[in-house]
Amino acid sequence: MLDDQNRPEAAQTLPAGSLQAAQWLRGWLARNADNSKAARLLELLAQRALAAAERGDQPALIDVGTLAREYSLEVEQANEHDPGKWVRSARMAEWWDSRESGRAADARHAGITAQVTLSRRTGGGKGNQTVWGFRFEPLARALPAADDAELRHDGAIHYTAEPARLALPLRWLSPPGGFPLLSRRGLALFLMVLSNVILDLGIVWLALVVMLSPGADSSAGIAIGGFMLAVAWSCWRFGTRPWLRLPSDRLVILPMGQLAFTQDFAQLHLVRRRQGATPSGWLSVVRHWAPCPVCGSDVDLQDGGTAFPDRIVGRCAAAPHEHVFSFDPVLLRGSALLPLPRGT
Ligand SMILES: [Zn+2]
Secondary structure, X not given: OXXXXXXXXXXXXXXXOHHHHHHHHHHHHHHHOOOXXXXXXXXXXXXXXXXXXXXXXXXXXXXXXXHHHHHHHHOOOOOOOOXXXXXXXXXXXXXXXXXXXXXXXXXXXXXXXXXXXXXXXXXOOOOOOOEEEEEEEEHHHHOOOHHHHOOOOOOOEEOEEEEOOEOHHHHHHOOOOOEEOOOHHXXXXXXXXXXXXXHHHHHHHXXXXXXXXXXXXXXXXXXXXXHHHHHHHHHHHHHHHHHHHHHHHOEEEOOHHHEOOOOOOOXXXXXXXXXXXXEEEXXXXXXXXXXXXXXXXXXXXXXXXXXXXXXXEEEEOOOOOOOEEOOEOOOOEEOEOOOOOOOO
């Protein structure tokens, strides 16, 4: 839980088990940090927390300017002009808080006896920067009774939708917030899908001509024709079909080849929406994801496969065949589809 430290300074003594907690924190972040800036900044704070715990001190809170400079040195060039804006407080707190249940379960399994909290003190007035840091506290303060410390989850999962980006040639179809189908962009999309269908059919026709032409050497003709049919099939399967399924399915998983390099998962989402008096639709490219309630890793939407045919399910990055959840695109909620281990 984020601890807003806009109150008198907490005790500086280090509770028992803090060093193990600091080492566990480094490991947990190494297993769960994605490439987001928030996660990388938390890793820097965890490094500092470990160094402080090794000295026997509570980690000092550091200002966002110092944090941005350390990020520049270790990860990539940060924008130092306004570190307060560059280090988005809300993003860091959100990243940390959203993984709380999985993190608590992980700490309990590891036998960690000190509680790690993320602290923030917002900078009041000119020149006072917001400061951040991890702090160690006795476990009892956070979890009242040791017997109740066993964190139980019911497998319920809450998804969030964030804008996603398509590969460069398709980037015009993923403006933030989406676009109405009754628009120039919508017309261009219609023409693109139509020309893809014609192209696919053209390749199939050519393949049949090559295979069936009387003059050609039959074995070479069949090999070339077969290759062209395979090309036509993959263009259809991974290029055209997801877009054609959109009107009936409303939510379609996009193949990775159509996504930006930095994007591993994304879906096409079509919502019926009137434009004036005309019924129309609104198309957006989004990534629905959630922190796994069991282990805290990211849960992303994937095809249900043979286990869950005709369904889109949420699969956890750490255990894609065990931590599987349903997905309701309207409520953005789901529940566990497989029995989960108790008391985790
Ligand atoms: Zn999981």
